[in-house]
Structures are given as structure tokens and as C-alpha cells.
Amino acid sequence: MSSLQAIKYSRGKLEVLDQLRLPHSFHYDVVSNRSEAFDSIASMRVRGAPAIAIVASLGLAVELHHQGLAADSSSEAITQIDQALDYLKGSRPTAVDLSNAITQLKSRIRESSEGTKEDIISAFIDEAEKIFAQDLTTNVAIGDSGADWLRRNAGATAETPVSVLTHCNTGSLATSGHGTALGIIRSLHSRGLLKHAYCTETRPYNQGSRLTAFELVFEKIPSTLITDSMAAALFRLQKDKANVAAVVVGADRVVRNGDTANKIGTYQLAVLAKAHGIKFIVAAPTTSIDLVTPDGSGIAIEERKKEELTQVTGAIVKEDGTIEQGSKARVATADQRVDVWNPAFDVTPAEFIDTIVTEKGAVEKSADNTFDFSQIMAERWARVVNS
Numbered sequence: 001m002s003s004l005q006a007i008k009y010s011r012g013k014l015e016v017l018d019q020l021r022l023p024h025s026f027h028y029d030v031v032s033n034r035s036e037a038f039d040s041i042a043s044m045r046v047r048g049a050p051a052i053a054i055v056a057s058l059g060l061a062v063e064l065h066h067q068g069l070a071a072d073s074s075s076e077a078i079t080q081i082d083q084a085l086d087y088l089k090g091s092r093p094t095a096v097d098l099s100n101a102i103t104q105l106k107s108r109i110r111e112s113s114e115g116t117k118e119d120i121i122s123a124f125i126d127e128a129e130k131i132f133a134q135d136l137t138t139n140v141a142i143g144d145s146g147a148d149w150l151r152r153n154a155g156a157t158a159e160t161p162v163s164v165l166t167h168c169n170t171g172s173l174a175t176s177g178h179g180t181a182l183g184i185i186r187s188l189h190s191r192g193l194l195k196h197a198y199c200t201e202t203r204p205y206n207q208g209s210r211l212t213a214f215e216l217v218f219e220k221i222p223s224t225l226i227t228d229s230m231a232a233a234l235f236r237l238q239k240d241k242a243n244v245a246a247v248v249v250g251a252d253r254v255v256r257n258g259d260t261a262n263k264i265g266t267y268q269l270a271v272l273a274k275a276h277g278i279k280f281i282v283a284a285p286t287t288s289i290d291l292v293t294p295d296g297s298g299i300a301i302e303e304r305k306k307e308e309l310t311q312v313t314g315a316i317v318k319e320d321g322t323i324e325q326g327s328k329a330r331v332a333t334a335d336q337r338v339d340v341w342n343p344a345f346d347v348t349p350a351e352f353i354d355t356i357v358t359e360k361g362a363v364e365k366s367a368d369n370t371f372d373f374s375q376i377m378a379e380r381w382a383r384v385v386n387s
């Protein structure tokens with residue numbers, strides 16, 4: 001089953017699919033250095049917590065492959081790479097995969113600190129490529145664990161396939177492939193356990209209508225697009241027809257107690273799911289888990305510019321069927337004086353989450369209604385929490 005590819009990489013060459021043009025046209029940007037990687041991420045031409053970390057890591061790897069470093073010593077080389085990574089960290093603040101990848105890359109190059117400058121560059125490139133390769137394996141494992149959890153806890157069987165709802169885009173366009181929450185939907189579908197997938201349009205960037213719907217249709221997965229405001233009606237008025245068994249979402253940052261930052265609109269879906277007795281599942285690789293931050297109150301929420309809400313970037317489909325890319329339809333007061341609040345994420349408290357599915361399995365809630373990652377992340381837990 002071929003999924004859409006957000007990222008194409010071979011040593012020395014990185015191409016990143018411009019997701020602002022989807023689903024109307026396919027254009028890959030060539031990303032050759034840290035500033036082009038930063039701009040691709042900050043502009044949201046590439047987005048999705050894992051994809052952000054991968055593009056930042058590989059963008060710097062390509063720069064180092066071609067340009068090397070103007071350092072006169074290994075320690076200076078490490079300092080210059082640290083500075084480049086700290087610059088890339090500022091591209092988007094909420095998703096933790098990027099800072100976890102930066103920690104991993106900084107640690108790896110220090111293992112080569114006794115070597116030459118070239119040894120340090122080679123170690124960096126190898127580690128960046130490992131981050132890219134590992135992500136696909138991780139997502140397939142999340143898909144399998146999530147499908148297993150739904151079989152055990154939501155009655156998903158070949159005879160009684162389940163309907164699920166997902167929010168935003170967590171598929172191949174947010175990762176190196178297969179996806180996280182959408183990876184669970186792919187795994188359900190491939191096992192014959194999926195009746196129907198509902199996806200929300202996910203205003204204001206429309207990751208759902210432009211990206212998730214595109215991935216689902218591309219792979220002929222039975223699906224229906226709804227607006228964000230239709231979720232409650234779907235759960236209540238369509239109970240006999242849709243009978244949604246679970247809401248399955250991704251994560252930008254899961255903190256130590258399980259509180260989860262994800263696309264704006266996720267929290268209200270969690271409240272609605274609870275009110276309707278529907279399971280609420282977070283799909284997140286351990287690279288999206290932040291053990292340093294104790295609970296959701298410590299998560300910085302990115303706020304984006306007002307035009308991303310007052311204007312809709314799309315394409316005009318002409319009478320003859322040709323498409324004119326890049327139109328901006330204004331959907332708010334013409335004079336733009338209206339105040340806009342445009343947080344890109346919100347935080348869902350652990351109490352509203354039934355399970356957090358990682359590549360190491362589905363983590364269940366403790367008696368105190370929080371999550372405990374000390375078993376599946378023992379090494380990092382000891383280093384971060386017990387230090």
C-alpha cells in the first residue's frame with residue numbers, strides 16, 4: 001500500500017512536499033540547509049511533530065554533507081552544530097519531537113568528540129538518518145498496538161468492524177510514513193476491523209479536509225469529512241448509523257502525567273467523547289513524550305498569525321476544470337480589524353484520555369487518573385525524573 005511521501009531523502013539531498021499546495025498540486029521543495037529547513041517548518045509547508053524533527057535533522061545533515069564546518073577543532077565543531085540545532089529548535093515551540101531529536105543529536109556527536117571534525121559530521125549525519133528510518137518502524141508498531149487495543153476494548157472484530165473519528169493530520173504527511181493516529185486507522189483497515197473513518201476539517205489550517213481526507217481517499221479507506229462543529233451531532237444524532245466507537249488523535253507533546261497537547265479542537269473532542277461514552281485514544285511515539293514537564297500547565301502553546309484564520313488558502317477550480325493554485329479567500333471582516341485568537345494547539349488533561357498508544361504498546365491509566373511512563377521509558381525516566 002503506497003502512502004503519500006512528505007519527505008524524500010538520500011544522503012546529500014532532501015526534498016520536502018509543500019503541504020500548503022495540497023491537495024491541489026504536488027510540489028517538492030529542495031531543502032539544502034538549516035535556514036531552508038527552518039522556513040519550511042515555520043511556514044507549515046511541512047508540519048506534524050515527527051516530520052518537523054526529521055526535516056530539521058536532515059536539513060542540517062545535508063548542509064554539513066556539502067559545506068562541512070568552518071571549525072578549527074572538534075570542540076568548535078560541536079559548538080557550531082549545537083548553535084545550528086538551537087536555531088532550528090525555534091521553528092515551532094509546541095511539538096517536543098524536535099527538541100528530543102536535538103537532544104539525541106547533541107548526545108551522539110559528543111560520543112565522537114575525541115575524533116576529527118569529519119568524524120563529528122559523519123556521526124551527526126548517521127544519527128539524523130537513524131531518526132528518519134526509525135520513525136516508520138515506530139508508526140507501524142503504533143498502528144498494530146492501537147488496532148489491538150481497539151479489538152480488546154472497543155469490540156473491533158471482522159464481524160463487528162468499528163467506526164472511528166480522527167482530528168487534524170497524523171498520517172504519512174505528518175511523519176516518514178504510515179502515521180500515528182492515522183496509522184492506527186490504516187492498521188484497522190488492513191486487518192478488516194474498520195467500518196468507517198470520520199475526519200474533521202480541522203480549522204483554520206484545514207489539515208483534515210486538505211490532508212487527511214486526501215490520504216484516506218488516496219488509499220480508498222471508507223471515510224467521511226465533517227466540519228469540526230459536527231462532531232457532537234455525529235456522536236449523538238448518528239449513533240445508530242455512524243456509531244463511532246473511538247476518537248483517535250495524535251500528539252505534539254505528551255507530558256509526564258499524560259496531559260497531551262495536540263491540534264486545537266482536540267480537547268473539545270475529548271470532552272464530547274467522554275460525554276458520549278466513546279473511547280479517546282492518543283497515538284504518540286515516545287519521541288513525542290516530554291518527561292521533564294510534569295503536567296499540561298507547563299506546555300507552551302504556539303499562537304499563529306491572524307491571517308491563517310481570516311483567510312483560507314485554496315485553489316480556484318475554473319469552468320474548464322483547470323485549477324488556479326494559491327487563491328486566498330477572506331472569511332472574516334473585510335477590514336481585518338477583528339481581533340483573532342489563533343492557538344495552534346490545546347491541552348487535553350489525562351483524565352479525558354483512555355489510553356496513550358506508543359510504539360512500545362498501549363499505556364493504561366493509573367488509579368490516580370494519570371499515566372506512568374516509567375516502565376516503557378525506564379532509561380529516560382531514570383535520567384530525567386530520578387536525577
Ligand SMILES: CSC[C@H]1O[C@H](OP(=O)(O)O)[C@H](O)[C@@H]1O
Pocket residue numbers: 047048049050167168169170171174175180181207249250251252262263264344
Ligand atoms: C503525528 S503529527 C502530530 C500532530 O502535529 C499536528 O500539528 P501541526 O499540523 O500544526 O504540525 C497535529 O497536532 C498532529 O496531531
